Amino acid sequence: MQESKKIVILGHFGVGKTSLIRRFVSNSFSDNYKVTIGVHITKKVVEISVGKNISLILWDLEGTDDIKTIRSSYLLGTHGAVFVFDVTRPSTFQNLNDDLKITTEKLPDVPLIVVGNKVDLVDLTDLNSILKENNINSDFLSSAKTGESVEELFHKMATLLHNHA
Amino acid sequence: MLEKYRRQYRDHKVQFIFVDYDDTIVESDQTLFPLIAGSKLSEEHPFFESVSSLLESSDEVFKFFCIHLRIEKTSLITDITMIKKDEGFLLIIDDLSEHYDSYQSVAQSRNESIIKTELTVIKNQELEERERFKNSFIQNFSHELRSPLTGIMAISDILATTSLNGEQRKMLDFLKHSNSNLSLMLEDILNISSIGSGRLELQQKLFSLAKLFKLLEFTYKTKAKKKNLDFYCHLDEKVPEFVEGDRLRIYQVLTNLLDNAIKYTTKGNIKLSIVFNQKWANKVSLRFEVSDTANGIPQESFDTIFESFTQLNTENKANGSGLGLAIVKGLLKLMGSKIRLNSTVGEGSVFYFDLLLRFPLQTFPAEHMDNASVFVPERIKRIVINFAF
Ligand SMILES: Nc1nc2c(ncn2[C@@H]2O[C@H](COP(=O)(O)OP(=O)(O)OP(=O)(O)O)[C@@H](O)[C@H]2O)c(=O)[nH]1
Ligand SMILES: [Mg+2]
Numbered sequence: 001m002q003e004s005k006k007i008v009i010l011g012h013f014g015v016g017k018t019s020l021i022r023r024f025v026s027n028s029f030s031d032n033y034k035v036t037i038g039v040h041i042t043k044k045v046v047e048i049s050v051g052k053n054i055s056l057i058l059w060d061l062e063g064t065d066d067i068k069t070i071r072s073s074y075l076l077g078t079h080g081a082v083f084v085f086d087v088t089r090p091s092t093f094q095n096l097n098d099d100l101k102i103t104t105e106k107l108p109d110v111p112l113i114v115v116g117n118k119v120d121l122v123d124l125t126d127l128n129s130i131l132k133e134n135n136i137n138s139d140f141l142s143s144a145k146t147g148e149s150v151e152e153l154f155h156k157m158a159t160l161l162h163n164h165a
Numbered sequence: 166m167l168e169k170y171r172r173q174y175r176d177h178k179v180q181f182i183f184v185d186y187d188d189t190i191v192e193s194d195q196t197l198f199p200l201i202a203g204s205k206l207s208e209e210h211p212f213f214e215s216v217s218s219l220l221e222s223s224d225e226v227f228k229f230f231c232i233h234l235r236i237e238k239t240s241l242i243t244d245i246t247m248i249k250k251d252e253g254f255l256l257i258i259d260d261l262s263e264h265y266d267s268y269q270s271v272a273q274s275r276n277e278s279i280i281k282t283e284l285t286v287i288k289n290q291e292l293e294e295r296e297r298f299k300n301s302f303i304q305n306f307s308h309e310l311r312s313p314l315t316g317i318m319a320i321s322d323i324l325a326t327t328s329l330n331g332e333q334r335k336m337l338d339f340l341k342h343s344n345s346n347l348s349l350m351l352e353d354i355l356n357i358s359s360i361g362s363g364r365l366e367l368q369q370k371l372f373s374l375a376k377l378f379k380l381l382e383f384t385y386k387t388k389a390k391k392k393n394l395d396f397y398c399h400l401d402e403k404v405p406e407f408v409e410g411d412r413l414r415i416y417q418v419l420t421n422l423l424d425n426a427i428k429y430t431t432k433g434n435i436k437l438s439i440v441f442n443q444k445w446a447n448k449v450s451l452r453f454e455v456s457d458t459a460n461g462i463p464q465e466s467f468d469t470i471f472e473s474f475t476q477l478n479t480e481n482k483a484n485g486s487g488l489g490l491a492i493v494k495g496l497l498k499l500m501g502s503k504i505r506l507n508s509t510v511g512e513g514s515v516f517y518f519d520l521l522l523r524f525p526l527q528t529f530p531a532e533h534m535d536n537a538s539v540f541v542p543e544r545i546k547r548i549v550i551n552f553a554f
Pocket of ligand 2: 018036060063
């Protein structure tokens with residue numbers, strides 16, 4: 001059977017977790033916001049090198065502004081985590097470093113990718129200085145709307161997981 | 166009500182499935198999803214694929230809440246329990262769609278309203294930031310412009326003392342007139358930006374309203390005459406002679422309104438009146454009114470004419486900064502009042518506002534007043550000098 005990996009997508013509500021997955025899996029986007037409750041699970045096969053496929057099982061979790069409240073059963077058997085924040089809403093990244101610390105405590109030894117989403121809405125120079133001010137390092141700045149960095153971030157995760165195993 | 170909850174929490178449907186450790190469905194009732202014995206469970210939904218590895222752990226029971234499952238054409242929101250047995254594991258799927266749907270609508274409106282509030286706060290902060298930047302930019306820039314202007318004015322004054330022929334003197338007069346216009350405009354700009362940035366503070370002092378009125382009457386009668394307009398004045402006799410307030414700013418509001426009236430009126434008359442509204446122990450409410458017989462202002466422009474840099478009649482732009490009414494609005498706001506307007510297109514306009522002013526219980530003879538009552542502020546002096554004499 002194909003190698004399959006479970007990835008959880010974490011972050012505050014409304015940051016674009018569902019939208020990123022939708023862009024990645026079905027290459028579509030909607031401006032409407034439908035709040036996710038519980039978890040939606042989808043799957044996508046990614047080719048990481050010629051002839052080498054890995055299947056990503058994406059757990060799109062209900063957003064929360066308190067990462068501690070995430071049900072631990074959702075995290076069981078997780079191989080990789082993506083933490084998404086919204087670059088237009090400081091409340092979703094002001095405590096990012098604390099949130100990431102809690103995440104790594106909950107998911108030790110699991111590759112973690114940090115993504116600032118909705119970059120289509122901001123000026124990149126302004127954004128970089130805001131992120132610097134808040135001492136934030138993100139791995140990707142993405143837009144589910146335009147597709148910017150979406151493929152790359154999941155691909156990066158797939159590669160990390162393949163090497164990690 | 167209980168019946169509704171009973172249906173949500175207890176009356177729901179449950180499916181039981183037994184699966185062996187090779188992921189093959191051994192037995193399943195078909196209560197929720199059509200799962201056929203002999204098929205692979207993990208191929209039915211990725212949820213099962215990602216939890217199958219858990220069976221290798223030492224735990225016996227796993228419980229998952231609020232899992233969205235879509236198998237064949239059935240979509241449900243479920244709680245799923247996995248219990249390890251010797252020959253395989255038991256799956257119990259509870260359909261709690263109804264319960265979770267109502268939870269979803271609650272979460273939807275909660276999240277939407279939180280996000281909306283957050284974005285509104287951010288937007289307001291940005292607007293304020295921009296406004297502050299604009300005001301300090303204008304203020305600095307106008308200050309910078311002042312010194313060369315003062316230089317030009319000083320040189321023009323010196324030039325006036327030299328011997329000039331008629332032509333040259335005419336040109337110098339024009340130069341001086343333009344200078345003082347420019348200086349007034351600069352002052353307007355400084356005023357509007359200090360109002361906008363909250364830097365302007367009102368001075369509450371006792372002053373003679375009657376004298377202020379006389380000064381306005383004198384100035385504008387002359388100005389009106391120059392344009393062949395009539396100028397009428399009315400000071401209600403119940404208006405106290407002395408009141409407490411910011412004389413300079415009240416004067417500024419009225420001159421802005423009167424200047425505007427004169428500017429836009431080509432025939433007919435301008436009228437200034439101060440009317441008594443009401444009196445309390447030591448306070449009085451007065452209505453100040455400036456009316457004209459200009460073209461009038463269409464209703465749809467009522468709000469925009471009080472915004473900065475809006476001029477109704479763009480052909481007239483050369484006269485003044487176009488900030489007059491914005492200054493009026495800003496100053497009156499500081500004084501706790503509001504400029505109002507009645508206007509009929511083709512007939513004219515009435516601008517008016519009410520002020521609540523303190524007044525002394527006994528009247529002060531003029532000589533007891535501090536110099537403020539007779540002192541003519543710099544700007545007023547200039548206007549009087551420029552236009553009245
Ligand atoms: N402009 C823009 N809007 C986005 C982007 N990503 C998401 N959105 C919008 O943001 C809103 C929230 O997106 P979702 O994907 O539902 O957010 P979520 O993180 O899944 O939210 P929860 O499920 O409540 O945790 C939606 O209105 C999306 O259309 C983006 O990259 N750019
Ligand atoms: Mg979502």
